[in-house]
Amino acid sequence: MEPPNNPNVQYFQNLIDGLITSRFKTENYNYNIRCSICWDDYIKGEPVTNMRCGHNFHMTCLSKWLSRKHTCPKCCKTLYPE
Ligand SMILES: [Zn+2]
Ligand SMILES: [Zn+2]
Numbered sequence: 001m002e003p004p005n006n007p008n009v010q011y012f013q014n015l016i017d018g019l020i021t022s023r024f025k026t027e028n029y030n031y032n033i034r035c036s037i038c039w040d041d042y043i044k045g046e047p048v049t050n051m052r053c054g055h056n057f058h059m060t061c062l063s064k065w066l067s068r069k070h071t072c073p074k075c076c077k078t079l080y081p082e
Pocket of ligand 2 (some may be wrong): 052053073075
């Protein structure tokens with residue numbers, strides 16, 4: 001038997017898994033045009049993840065960020081539900 005997972009890790013993983021990721025479309029006006037973590041423009045078809053605050057980032061950039069911090073890189077809003 002493996003030791004149980006740290007409940008906090010599982011909790012955050014569930015929150016991260018609940019974020020909506022979609023492929024960037026140039027005609028999608030709800031999205032920023034670039035990622036505020038790496039400052040690269042989004043390219044059509046790239047996976048982009050939306051935070052609950054409405055900000056969005058490359059899925060890969062955001063998952064690296066969220067492994068260290070549990071806040072939005074742009075507005076610092078926490079991932080925790082209100
Ligand atoms: Zn990025
Ligand atoms: Zn934000």
